[in-house]
Amino acid sequence: MTAAKEYIEAVYQKVEKRGPHQKEFLQAVREFFNTIEPAIEKNPEYKKWNILEQMAEPERIITFKVPWMDQAGHIHVNKGYRVQFNSANGPYKGGLRFHPTVSESILKFLGFEQTFKNSLTGLPIGGGKGGSDFNPKGKSDADIMRFCQSFMTELYRHIGPQLDVPAGDIGVGGREIGYLYGQYKRLVSPETGVLTGKPVVMNGSLGRTEATGYGLIYYTEEMLQSNGKSFKGQKVVVSGSGNVAIYTIKKVHEYGGTVIACSDSSGYIYDENGIDSDMLQDIKEVRRERLTEYNKEGSRYIEGSVWDLAVPYDIALPCATQNEIDGTKAKQLLENGVYCVSEGANMPSNIEAIDLYIENNILYGPAKAANAGGVATSTLEMAQNASHGHWTLEQVDEQLKQIMINIFKSVDETCQEYNLGNNYLAGVNITSFVKIADAMLHQGIV
Incomplete structure (x- = not known):
């Protein structure tokens, strides 16, 4: 076993010990760790600064209760989360998921994956994820509005255009983002860039749905x-x-x-x-x-x-x-x-x-790369909000297409650099890992 492999395995054992029952998160970490040995061997500074263990631990996990009243007057309590995983490349960026399966393990896995996905876009964003075990299915618009208002009443303290910019995910579409943003405006001076995936009439971006x-x-x-x-x-x-x-x-x-x-x-x-x-x-x-x-x-x-x-x-x-x-x-x-x-x-x-x-x-396009289009367009929405501008659908789509093409090209170049053939999984993981690791090295212990 190489020194790099020994280091990777030692870090994984520590991660597993900290959360032995977080099976989704451990699966994501194991899949990632299995591919990055060549990068550790080539860059001994990563081991010296223990970058891998720093990278595998979220910078912050926020949990909170979400009490809300349905239209029949019954009180319900759900659990809310925001996992702010890594900000080495910029403000935390990642969706909110409303689904009964939401747990800390699910959101840690999603935040971990989001960090690397976001780095692949080449845009200045870190990684995060959040949500609740609330199930919007079968709920009225009024019930969903009340839940979203309660959820944002706590979340607003932890987000902002230069800190953390949530978006939608499973169970959170334009309707939910609208309610969340409406409550944010009531609590804070309006910041159009604090949430992405907004309806177009609320300064959202054309092309985000697609x-x-x-x-x-x-x-x-x-x-x-x-x-x-x-x-x-x-x-x-x-x-x-x-x-x-x-x-x-x-x-x-x-x-x-x-x-x-x-x-x-x-x-x-x-x-x-x-x-x-x-x-x-x-x-x-x-x-x-x-x-x-x-x-x-x-x-x-x-x-x-x-x-x-x-x-x-x-x-x-x-x-x-x-x-x-x-x-x-x-x-x-x-x-x-x-x-x-x-x-x-x-x-x-x-x-x-x-x-x-x-x-x-098999020609394999891992999610970190292949489904990065959503967060890429969310970041384009941030840019439009920051400039008080609004781009046409054709402008957004052309930028999205170029970002996705560039992601593949960067992965392909990594495969050639490390003699990986068509192992695009390793190419994706090493490309994103090196970018974040280098940013962390420049920042010291983060």
């Missing part, structure tokens, strides 16, 4: 082209049916591919002639109904995971949630003939699945 899905395709197309391929003529499966999935599907079709399946939490639509993205968008974003309402001729709804689908296709784009693809499902992808997996969700593949991708030379 950004993660479009960015995923811009990154993946660049990766495909560098390997002599493209989306044109390819069959694609996308998990999820929310914002990310909808705009992923639209852009795949624009690039000449055919999405034959997409999913929700209960099952999936299979349509060998191609998913109708307009119908899907109407069902999920306008009518807010289940995927079972999709009724295009020739399609069928099947209960279970879309990754159990056993038909030939070429590209898999997981856009739903963490750990949706395990080793068994990854084997099914290989049997189907999939040669490319690119991630629109955060950590949708577990370590066993990732190992299979690497062993079988």
